Amino acid sequence: MTENNFWLKKIEISVSEAEKRTGRNAMNMQETYTAYLIETRSVDHTDGQSVLTDSLWRRYSEFELLRNYLLVYYPHVVVPPLPEKRAEFVWHKLSADNMDPDFVERRRIGLENFLLRVASHPILCRDKIFYLFLTQEGNWKETVNETGFQLKADSRLKALNATFRVKNPDKRFTELKHYSDELQSVISHLLRVRARVADRLYGVYKVHGNYGRVFSEWSAIEKEMGDGLQSAGHHMDVYASSIDDILEDEEHYADQLKEYLFYAEALRAVCRKHELMQYDLEMAAQDLASKKQQCEELATGTVRTFSLKGMTTKLFGQETPEQREARIKVLEEQINEGEQQLKSKNLEGREFVKNAWADIERFKEQKNHDLKEALISYAVMQISMCKKGIQVWTNAKECFSKM
Amino acid sequence: MSGGPPRALPSTGPHSLLDMPHPLAGSSSEEAVGGDSTPSPDLLTARSFGDKDLILPNGGTPAGTSSPASSSSLLNRLQLDDDIDGETRDLFVTVDDPKKHVCTMETYITYRITTKSTRVEFDLPEYSVRRRYQDFDWLRNKLEESQPTHLIPPLPEKFVVKGVVDRFSEEFVETRRKALDKFLKRITDHPVLSFNEHFNVFLTAKDLNAYKKQGMALLTRVGESVKHVTGGYKLRSRPLEFAAIGDYLDTFALKLGTIDRIAQRIIKEEIEYLVELREYGPVYSTWSALEGELSEPLEGVSACIGNCSTALEELTDDMTEDFLPVLREYILYSDSMKSVLKKRDQVQAEYEAKLEAVALRKEDRPKVPADVEKCQDRMECFNADLKADMERWQSNKRQDFRQLLMGMADKNIQYYEKCLMAWESIIPLLQEKQEAK
Numbered sequence: 001m002t003e004n005n006f007w008l009k010k011i012e013i014s015v016s017e018a019e020k021r022t023g024r025n026a027m028n029m030q031e032t033y034t035a036y037l038i039e040t041r042s043v044d045h046t047d048g049q050s051v052l053t054d055s056l057w058r059r060y061s062e063f064e065l066l067r068n069y070l071l072v073y074y075p076h077v078v079v080p081p082l083p084e085k086r087a088e089f090v091w092h093k094l095s096a097d098n099m100d101p102d103f104v105e106r107r108r109i110g111l112e113n114f115l116l117r118v119a120s121h122p123i124l125c126r127d128k129i130f131y132l133f134l135t136q137e138g139n140w141k142e143t144v145n146e147t148g149f150q151l152k153a154d155s156r157l158k159a160l161n162a163t164f165r166v167k168n169p170d171k172r173f174t175e176l177k178h179y180s181d182e183l184q185s186v187i188s189h190l191l192r193v194r195a196r197v198a199d200r201l202y203g204v205y206k207v208h209g210n211y212g213r214v215f216s217e218w219s220a221i222e223k224e225m226g227d228g229l230q231s232a233g234h235h236m237d238v239y240a241s242s243i244d245d246i247l248e249d250e251e252h253y254a255d256q257l258k259e260y261l262f263y264a265e266a267l268r269a270v271c272r273k274h275e276l277m278q279y280d281l282e283m284a285a286q287d288l289a290s291k292k293q294q295c296e297e298l299a300t301g302t303v304r305t306f307s308l309k310g311m312t313t314k315l316f317g318q319e320t321p322e323q324r325e326a327r328i329k330v331l332e333e334q335i336n337e338g339e340q341q342l343k344s345k346n347l348e349g350r351e352f353v354k355n356a357w358a359d360i361e362r363f364k365e366q367k368n369h370d371l372k373e374a375l376i377s378y379a380v381m382q383i384s385m386c387k388k389g390i391q392v393w394t395n396a397k398e399c400f401s402k403m
Numbered sequence: 404m405s406g407g408p409p410r411a412l413p414s415t416g417p418h419s420l421l422d423m424p425h426p427l428a429g430s431s432s433e434e435a436v437g438g439d440s441t442p443s444p445d446l447l448t449a450r451s452f453g454d455k456d457l458i459l460p461n462g463g464t465p466a467g468t469s470s471p472a473s474s475s476s477l478l479n480r481l482q483l484d485d486d487i488d489g490e491t492r493d494l495f496v497t498v499d500d501p502k503k504h505v506c507t508m509e510t511y512i513t514y515r516i517t518t519k520s521t522r523v524e525f526d527l528p529e530y531s532v533r534r535r536y537q538d539f540d541w542l543r544n545k546l547e548e549s550q551p552t553h554l555i556p557p558l559p560e561k562f563v564v565k566g567v568v569d570r571f572s573e574e575f576v577e578t579r580r581k582a583l584d585k586f587l588k589r590i591t592d593h594p595v596l597s598f599n600e601h602f603n604v605f606l607t608a609k610d611l612n613a614y615k616k617q618g619m620a621l622l623t624r625v626g627e628s629v630k631h632v633t634g635g636y637k638l639r640s641r642p643l644e645f646a647a648i649g650d651y652l653d654t655f656a657l658k659l660g661t662i663d664r665i666a667q668r669i670i671k672e673e674i675e676y677l678v679e680l681r682e683y684g685p686v687y688s689t690w691s692a693l694e695g696e697l698s699e700p701l702e703g704v705s706a707c708i709g710n711c712s713t714a715l716e717e718l719t720d721d722m723t724e725d726f727l728p729v730l731r732e733y734i735l736y737s738d739s740m741k742s743v744l745k746k747r748d749q750v751q752a753e754y755e756a757k758l759e760a761v762a763l764r765k766e767d768r769p770k771v772p773a774d775v776e777k778c779q780d781r782m783e784c785f786n787a788d789l790k791a792d793m794e795r796w797q798s799n800k801r802q803d804f805r806q807l808l809m810g811m812a813d814k815n816i817q818y819y820e821k822c823l824m825a826w827e828s829i830i831p832l833l834q835e836k837q838e839a840k
Contacts, residue, residue: 183693197676214662221651375701378704393819398810403801
């Protein structure tokens with residue numbers, strides 16, 4: 001259930017189905033992909049009844065397109081991440097195949113989660129393209145591309161350059177960038193080790209299944225001990241097969257962690273944007289300062305700094321006063337323009353910092369809440385696993401006592 | 404009698420009997436203090452008196468030379484078996500207090516053997532001696548030689564196969580001590596073996612080595628008759644009941660071997676799981692250091708995983724020390740039982756061969772020659788001893804395995820209970836801040 005201010009009524013979004021499709025790709029080659037059914041329902045305030053208003057199919061690449069668009073148009077927002085493109089952090093029982101039904105199912109849930117996060121974001125939920133994503137099946141791709149957002153995107157190179165050269169970024173963003181690097185590293189490590197832990201735990205449980213078989217065989221040669229052994233063996237089988245459900249549940253926990261692993265990248269994107277804007281600002285200020293100085297030098301006739309004009313003047317002779325006047329005028333115009341630009345850039349920069357920081361605070365609260373919930377559900381899973389273990393072994397003990 | 408004022412014992416070291424475990428504790432544990440049933444002195448005396456009437460073979464006499472009266476004494480023996488439960492025991496043996504001895508030539512461990520008995524075969528009511536593994540080994544060999552018709556319990560393995568295990572580590576010594584204690588208690592419980600002369604000397608002699616040397620002379624006499632018994636006769640067919648025992652033992656050993664392998668595999672997997680857990684827990688700590696509000700919850704999860712790791716380590720240690728050795732012991736037991744079965748076959752084969760020879764001679768009818776009769780006796784004694792021991796063995800086996808497997812289940816239950824407690828205790832910690840919001 002989400003609040004959507006754009007429509008001023010409650011809507012429900014769900015990604016309810018996944019389907020394998022075949023089609024032709026851009027290079028006219030056959031390909032297989034999975035399509036996901038997105039259903040939108042509007043909920044009546046008064047009686048809580050929901051009515052299906054829209055339903056359409058989208059594939060993963062379209063979700064990616066939507067997200068890339070949002071990244072460009074809302075650089076001050078920590079844009080929710082998509083579920084992973086390829087299965088990573090798998091342990092041996094999990095398939096790394098994108099077509100594997102379990103992977104598809106988990107991806108379906110992840111995509112639904114993405115849409116819900118966007119729909120519940122106070123800024124993103126108002127976006128038209130997002131609305132069309134949910135309502136306009138055909139032609140949506142063209143509509144997005146027509147916005148020309150790809151052109152507006154900052155080049156990676158420009159961003160990298162800014163990161164290295166910026167002199168005075170807001171300290172908070174520097175710290176946040178550092179934090180998101182560390183967060184990404186620690187969650188990656190956690191997921192890797194958790195996958196290994198799952199693997200080992202699987203092994204422990206499954207080997208116990210062998211007891212079932214050998215107890216059964218042994219019971220065949222025993223008289224009084226036979227029944228007890230046989231029934232205990234059955235419990236060992238139950239124990240061994242219980243691990244499958246346990247680990248399937250744990251994958252849900254891993255997915256919750258993964259979402260925040262990917263969120264770290266979204267945080268970094270906001271920091272990068274700030275650095276870019278700040279760098280831009282610094283460059284503009286620097287440029288303005290040098291123009292002002294040039295102007296001053298021309299006006300007073302002193303050459304304090306090296307300039308090509310100064311050199312050529314020395315080599316080829318002084319310029320006429322008229323020429324000098326003309327140059328000063330041009331410079332004064334440029335300085336005016338520059339000052340306007342600097343003013344607006346400054347304003348932009350401050351607006352960005354204010355809005356970005358507000359969203360970051362919102363994100364922090366969301367993160368703390370979500371991760372605490374995730375840890376609680378993980379603890380609950382462990383408790384359930386322990387209780388099952390106690391149950392099985394108590395049953396087995398009773399069988400043994402009857403031997 | 405037990406409970407008297409402490410006095411110097413005719414054996415090594417000044418030990419106080421008051422701090423020794425009460426002999427009426429169960430046969431497989433020496434920790435319980437104060438048994439629930441104390442036999443009255445009268446009953447014990449009556450018991451010892453009853454023993455005197457029996458013609459019981461003590462050490463040194465080969466099974467084959469028992470007299471025709473042995474069948475009645477056999478009956479008496481079997482009847483008395485029923486009386487031997489906790490209340491009417493008159494012999495209690497305990498193995499404890501391992502000590503390391505460092506000498507110029509070697510380093511070894513000795514164990515204290517404490518004996519309490521009202522039997523007349525013992526001069527004193529209490530003894531305390533020190534023995535090392537090779538003394539136990541000697542005893543077992545003597546028992547096998549002198550009581551070839553009986554099933555002798557196994558000893559823990561002599562050599563440590565895996566070079567990784569430290570012969571002097573606490574765990575190894577404790578595991579061995581328990582097995583040696585089990586060994587002596589099984590002999591103590593046996594109505595025939597417990598009266599064996601070598602056993603008596605083992606429990607009481609101050610200088611066992613002197614006796615060992617003396618015994619070498621006896622060995623030749625005994626050795627001959629034993630050789631005589633096992634002299635290359637071929638058995639045509641094992642009687643049904645012994646064939647069944649043989650088949651049973653074969654399958655039994657096979658299944659135990661499989662269980663041993665499974666148990667080892669489980670321990671191995673658990674240890675590998677433990678290794679990963681020990682890396683997993685601390686990552687939550689690392690994460691906790693990055694966070695503000697999440698710091699305590701994450702640290703809590705880390706500590707929780709740490710507790711589960713410790714519980715798992717305890718489980719694997721327990722299984723290695725308590726479960727595996729007992730399995731191995733029973734595998735050894737069934738191996739030695741199979742060789743006793745073979746000896747029985749030999750005795751029967753000899754008898755049948757002799758009988759056939761007589762039949763062919765067509766003389767001495769209807770009287771059966773003395774030596775053939777002796778063979779028949781020997782065979783029937785052997786069969787009876789073996790059957791009785793087999794029944795006892797089956798009943799002990801059932802009890803031992805019930806206890807062993809219940810113990811295994813118990814250890815696993817305890818492990819899960821410890822983990823459950825750890826996780827349940829952090830739920831309030833995780834939830835607490837939520838409400839505070």
